[in-house]
Amino acid sequence: MSDARRPPVVKIPRVEAADRAELYRALEASLGSPFSSNPLVPNPNPFIIVISGPSGVGKDAVIKRLREVREGIHFVVTATSREKRPGEVDGEDYYFVSKEEFLSMILRNELLEYALVYGDYKGIPKQQIREYMAKGYDIVLRVDIQGAATLKRILSNSAAREEVKHLRVFDYVVVNSEGKLESSVKLVESVIDAEKAKVWQRKAVI
């Protein structure tokens, strides 16, 4: 075997000192072939994206299109105590529950965030988020600006929580300009992709 075909001589780090990925890389390099075709970097964490903004800016339009163009996202269906309107579908538009049921969901701490809007309760069920995150889905939540501020506080990890006082509520601003829905949705997709490619990923604990 000529020198050119021989795997390069690689210094193997000390087992006690090196982390597992470092050790695998060194062993693979010295053998000249990988142990497995699986990447060493784990899959990115499922991601929670909160879409918020004043009424009429196009939140629903952006979410509707995002669902059409992107796989692997789950749009959380809000629970509400208001009456179902004609044409609305339970489990699709909202989960319709009685006021008593809603209050017991609050007591059982089953809601990530809730609000009383014109006498009716609206809230985000935690179980749905847990279930879909466990399956690897990214989660999309749609809330008003007040809800976004609450979620930012809840979803930020404890290290970030200390800084939150100095941060503005939002991480990104997408301007949904008149007639530019496609580019708005593309920008939202880029935000998701960039966040998932981060070395230090956010990890929401629900």
Ligand SMILES: Nc1ncnc2c1ncn2[C@@H]1O[C@H](COP(=O)(O)OP(=O)(O)OP(=O)(O)O)[C@@H](O)[C@H]1O
């Ligand atoms: N980029 C855009 N260009 C033109 N029209 C748009 C654009 N985005 C949304 N719209 C239209 O603007 C209207 C309001 O949008 P949408 O209902 O999605 O807003 P929203 O933020 O969800 O509002 P609300 O909070 O009141 O429910 C809809 O008729 C929608 O089709």
